[in-house]
Amino acid sequence: MEPVSPADLTRTVLDRHANVPDVRLKEIITSLIAHLHAFATEVRLTEQEWAAGIRFLTEAGHITDANRQEFILLSDTLGLSMLVDVINHDAGEGSTESTVLGPFWVADAAWRENGAVIGRPDDGEPLHVFGQVLDLGRTPIAGAVVDVWQASGRGLYDVQDPQQPVGNLRGRFRTDAAGRYDFWTVRPLAYAIPDDGPVGKMLAALGRHPWRAAHIHFKVSAEGCRSVTSHVFDAEGGYLDSDTVFGVKPSLVRTTSVVAGAPPAPFTGDEHRSIEYDFVLVPK
Amino acid sequence: MEPVSPADLTRTVLDRHANVPDVRLKEIITSLIAHLHAFATEVRLTEQEWAAGIRFLTEAGHITDANRQEFILLSDTLGLSMLVDVINHDAGEGSTESTVLGPFWVADAAWRENGAVIGRPDDGEPLHVFGQVLDLGRTPIAGAVVDVWQASGRGLYDVQDPQQPVGNLRGRFRTDAAGRYDFWTVRPLAYAIPDDGPVGKMLAALGRHPWRAAHIHFKVSAEGCRSVTSHVFDAEGGYLDSDTVFGVKPSLVRTTSVVAGAPPAPFTGDEHRSIEYDFVLVPK
Numbered sequence: 140m141e142p143v144s145p146a147d148l149t150r151t152v153l154d155r156h157a158n159v160p161d162v163r164l165k166e167i168i169t170s171l172i173a174h175l176h177a178f179a180t181e182v183r184l185t186e187q188e189w190a191a192g193i194r195f196l197t198e199a200g201h202i203t204d205a206n207r208q209e210f211i212l213l214s215d216t217l218g219l220s221m222l223v224d225v226i227n228h229d230a231g232e233g234s235t236e237s238t239v240l241g242p243f244w245v246a247d248a249a250w251r252e253n254g255a256v257i258g259r260p261d262d263g264e265p266l267h268v269f270g271q272v273l274d275l276g277r278t279p280i281a282g283a284v285v286d287v288w289q290a291s292g293r294g295l296y297d298v299q300d301p302q303q304p305v306g307n308l309r310g311r312f313r314t315d316a317a318g319r320y321d322f323w324t325v326r327p328l329a330y331a332i333p334d335d336g337p338v339g340k341m342l343a344a345l346g347r348h349p350w351r352a353a354h355i356h357f358k359v360s361a362e363g364c365r366s367v368t369s370h371v372f373d374a375e376g377g378y379l380d381s382d383t384v385f386g387v388k389p390s391l392v393r394t395t396s397v398v399a400g401a402p403p404a405p406f407t408g409d410e411h412r413s414i415e416y417d418f419v420l421v422p423k
Numbered sequence: 424m425e426p427v428s429p430a431d432l433t434r435t436v437l438d439r440h441a442n443v444p445d446v447r448l449k450e451i452i453t454s455l456i457a458h459l460h461a462f463a464t465e466v467r468l469t470e471q472e473w474a475a476g477i478r479f480l481t482e483a484g485h486i487t488d489a490n491r492q493e494f495i496l497l498s499d500t501l502g503l504s505m506l507v508d509v510i511n512h513d514a515g516e517g518s519t520e521s522t523v524l525g526p527f528w529v530a531d532a533a534w535r536e537n538g539a540v541i542g543r544p545d546d547g548e549p550l551h552v553f554g555q556v557l558d559l560g561r562t563p564i565a566g567a568v569v570d571v572w573q574a575s576g577r578g579l580y581d582v583q584d585p586q587q588p589v590g591n592l593r594g595r596f597r598t599d600a601a602g603r604y605d606f607w608t609v610r611p612l613a614y615a616i617p618d619d620g621p622v623g624k625m626l627a628a629l630g631r632h633p634w635r636a637a638h639i640h641f642k643v644s645a646e647g648c649r650s651v652t653s654h655v656f657d658a659e660g661g662y663l664d665s666d667t668v669f670g671v672k673p674s675l676v677r678t679t680s681v682v683a684g685a686p687p688a689p690f691t692g693d694e695h696r697s698i699e700y701d702f703v704l705v706p707k
Contacts, residue, residue: 143509143520143672143673144509145506145509145510148502148505148506148509148669149502149506151502151669152501152502152506152669155502155631155665155669156629156631158630159628159629159630160630161628164628164629166466167466167468167472168629170462170465170466171462171501172501172502174458174459174461174462175458175501175503176502176503176506177458178454178455178458179503179506179507179510180506180510181454182450182451182454183510183511184451184507184510185507185511186507186508186511188451189498189503189504189507193492193494193495193498196480196483196484196494197484197487197492197494199480199484200480200481200483200484200485200487200494201484201487203481203484203485208477208481210477210480210481210484211477214473214477217436217455217456217459218432218433218435218436218439218456218460219459219460219463219473220473221432222429222432222433222436222460222463222464223463223468223469223470223473224470225427225428225429225432226429226463226464226467226468227467227469227470236427344443344445344448345440345443345448345452346442346443346444347439347440381439385432385435385436385439388427389427
């Protein structure tokens with residue numbers, strides 16, 4: 140009797156899924172099994188390595204709770220989250236590219252007036268952010284919603300940090316008749332993702348660091364347009380070429396300028412940094 | 424500026440692993456990322472499907488504890504466990520093929536004399552199992568260890584079932600001078616793997632059942648030989664073509680015979696079933 144080969148077994152497992160009732164589920168499971176088996180066969184996965192994989196997933200499951208999502212960190216650090224973003228947000232020519240939402244967005248953030256200050260001197264260096272929301276023909280869109288959030292200079296978002304007031308470094312703005320938005324915050328700094336779990340151990344074993352490039356999150360929406368979830372990255376903030384979740388797209392990087400002029404209170408000094416950043420939305 | 428494509432992103436993620444210090448880890452992570460990305464790209468995985476995957480892994484992590492291992496069930500039901508077995512146990516011509524160990528083996532099971540009874544009439548129909556342990560030249564191996572375990576007619580192993588005495592349907596035998604082993608148990612029945620968790624839901628969505636083909640587990644070892652972990656499957660026990668963990672290899676299937684002659688106490692009746700099953704070991 141012929142012994143069973145790896146290829147025989149893969150064929151048997153795939154054949155077992157010939158009659159999956161849901162067409163889309165069949166497509167997904169068939170591709171998943173084919174690639175999972177191809178991976179194990181290609182590297183000739185040992186029983187010890189398989190067992191290490193089971194232990195890794197078990198530890199990731201056990202550290203995951205309402206405030207910590209190790210499987211999302213795993214997806215992020217293997218580039219899967221960004222891949223799903225790229226697959227699903229094939230931006231039209233000239234429109235703003237998207238990037239990961241991340242775990243720190245909060246629904247229904249406070250509404251703020253244009254020109255408002257959303258950060259504190261303790262959070263970092265004053266930064267003026269302004270620009271326009273435009274359509275593909277570069278016509279300004281009035282009444283667009285610009286939802287903003289970012290980490291403080293300590294590398295934490297308000298929802299992670301008892302030392303920040305709720306809603307710090309966060310807010311929703313509406314563009315004016317000329318499509319303009321405008322707010323004062325602090326210059327974003329690079330920060331490390333939570334690295335005290337199995338994903339942190341994995342990054343260390345791979346010789347990778349846990350740092351994200353300095354960024355401000357945006358979620359921009361307007362009637363009749365597709366919303367875009369994006370970041371603006373600080374060109375001088377570091378880690379642009381090695382952002383640990385692969386979130387950097389070249390079109391999203393901006394250099395801050397140093398501008399003469401005092402920032403509004405509670406900031407002090409007689410100059411400040413600024414970023415001008417326009418968003419281009421595509422029709423639905 | 425050119426938008427990032429799925430292929431660009433995969434290349435970026437792979438490039439990030441060009442300098443993984445451990446050569447084997449580099450080989451594994453590179454293949455894993457390539458296949459994970461190829462899967463997502465090939466099926467054009469949506470954000471909702473990605474989120475369902477994250478929820479599935481999270482639930483699997485949360486149901487896993489000291490007595491329940493959902494990630495092993497997942498590996499088993501996707502055929503990965505058997506694939507790892509096939510890759511690592513390429514049996515020599517004529518030797519006994521291996522199959523999965525499963526989660527119910529117990530180290531240091533009680534030693535039993537050849538001819539011992541290891542089951543109870545409550546567990547099922549009496550079955551006499553006997554045979555020889557041989558080398559590739561079919562020379563009997565004396566003093567080989569034949570470690571045996573199986574589920575009762577209720578589909579549970581002693582370690583899962585408070586109604587069975589510890590060590591029921593389990594034991595270690597040593598072959599005699601002619602390489603023979605011999606014991607009395609019950610005919611194995613098909614049983615369902617635990618299907619009240621995410622893997623059970625997955626099988627249901629795939630239109631698959633949770634049943635394992637009827638089998639007795641063996642782990643056979645002898646000095647100077649490679650140990651083999653295997654099953655014998657009952658040809659008439661059902662599910663041979665659809666064992667939910669893909670453990671069946673044609674060379675491991677046997678038909679029980681009905682034989683005249685009373686089984687030993689506590690079994691009753693004037694006939695019984697028997698299986699003759701030889702193990703062929705390869706040198707180390």
